[in-house]
Amino acid sequence: MARRRRADATLDTELAELPPELRWREWVARVEAVIFAAPGPVDRELLGRVVGWGCSIELVIEDIRDALRERPYELVSVAGGWQLRTRARHAEAIHAAFGSAPAPVPLSEAGMLVLACIAYHQPVTRGALSEMIGKAVSRDTIAELRARDFIVAGPRSPQAGAPYTYVTTRAFLVHFGLDTLRDLPDIEALEDAGLLEAAQLHAGGFPSPAADDDDLGPEDGEDEEGG
Template structure:
């Protein structure tokens, strides 16, 4: 095997990615070779392109995400492949989806700013769940009274949605043009491909079917709600004890 030949290197990279089961960065792939046999970076990139083209017409594809490269089943086959798991995936609540959408599109953002847009308090369990899944992280503290934490998304969030970086998120203006139904229509409208996986993940508290809605609708709705967003936090809220992973009444004292 000539490792300096992209066509010979491509199957080996395929084996690495199949065995790993998760994204691998170029740096990590470099480390898998002894220094004497390690191909040049340009050869790696050509080999990855050969591998990508070899996946054409197959049920899986080579995808570059924030953490690196991975081999994954094409989205077209997701409805059937999902039948391999006996239990039907539970869904996250609308409140969690709205919170995640605001963080993704308005980061860095504080909990108070999220609450000002949505008009209700953010349940503590929502933030806890997003932090535990490593979809969001604290990136600093706002220099205002109370010094509230500022949240932003992570590489794990990008990986989950098949995104290489935040620029790959569909613009809100595009989502607004794509939304044909009223914003509060709770139908089962198609979800953008980049965000489809979110609805199929498990949650601590499943949402009743009547509460399920298009993530795209939520993004458009939240964008229109954002007018009048506060930037001061003199009235920071006291957090009541959470009971379920959904909205909780705001303390307006």
Template sequence: MRFPPPPIEEQERMVEAVLFASARPLSLRDLAERLPRGCDPAEAVASLRRRYEGRGVQLMRVGEAWAIRTAPDLGFLMQNETLEERRLSRAAIETLAIIAYHQPVTRAEIEEIRGVAVSRGTLDQLLEMEWVRPGRRRMTPGRPVTFVVTEGFLDHFGLESARDLPGLSDLRAAGLLESRPPGQDGMPDLVARGGNEHMDDDDEPAGRIDDFDDDLFEDDPQGQPGSD
């Protein structure tokens, strides 16, 4: 005998309990596998999200998954938490920015944009942090692997998708980019120094986001982060 699914209110409670206890964002498929047969996780999530509006915690979308997170305007209350700080080198920050704004992107394309070779350690660090993952291989000679940002990256920076990344004007307005003149040949400094075939990531000092060259953050013609 097949039993009817629980009322939507009960389904909301189930989804709430599962998301609250989960250490990672869960997709609708993940929720469907945990809920009783016949439940509608999409409807339960939508209803629960409305219920959380204006509360201290919110049901937030992270890529194709969902998670319960502290309301962004209350983040200052968590400032006493002990955080493990992992400083990224300038090479790692620039590589991460290129992947985020131009994904999916191959290693060769990263090197072309930066103008220097990308060391294995730079990508290994981003992969170890689970902020970057391999994407589909390009249907070109050699079938090079591409790289894309992960849901962990989106979750860390409070983004729903890569399309929510700030544009060049937003970064300048926030004081995260310095206005710097282009090189003598009219190209940005970062690309202009690409003629040095002996330079790689190991030759670069650690840097901050305000050391970036503007071309790393250029949007595509539609005003969204570049993508293929």
């Protein structure tokens, strides 16, 4: 299907008067400038506003990445878009130059566990999360994750009472440096990182995929969004 693009009427995106090589260089420069100026990941639709129909955004991204191979920053795929980020090996130098910003308040242990369960089993209800973990998931834990913009209410479950489910957000992908949910680490990686032990502590093993919710009763207080 042809890409739909919307451009500012004053911006010449086709650059038909330029020879092919100069046209391509201008497209690459525009894409890099937009990504550089953006406060977060830039998606394909936005980049399509500054280049012509004959421009392959994938090839532009490859060219930019090639040009940055020896630079202290790189172009990474995040949350379905692209973002410039400094390379991890320069973190010490950046810290020495600017010091440390105030560290964000870390998620509670319960919050991290519930977030992991939602990420792997979404859309999932609070009742199903409680069954996975082996103890009740409090509204405070859900509120903590919503306040960080890591989760939002998803579609209502077909079970009795039609409680809301929970799903992760684009902000979740950006925060954890993921392009899509397919980039979530597998069980072995979680174990290597020591995260599996936390789940075992609470649930006697890493939560298995949610069972059919039809045998669960209505969840108290989930008749409203985000319950």
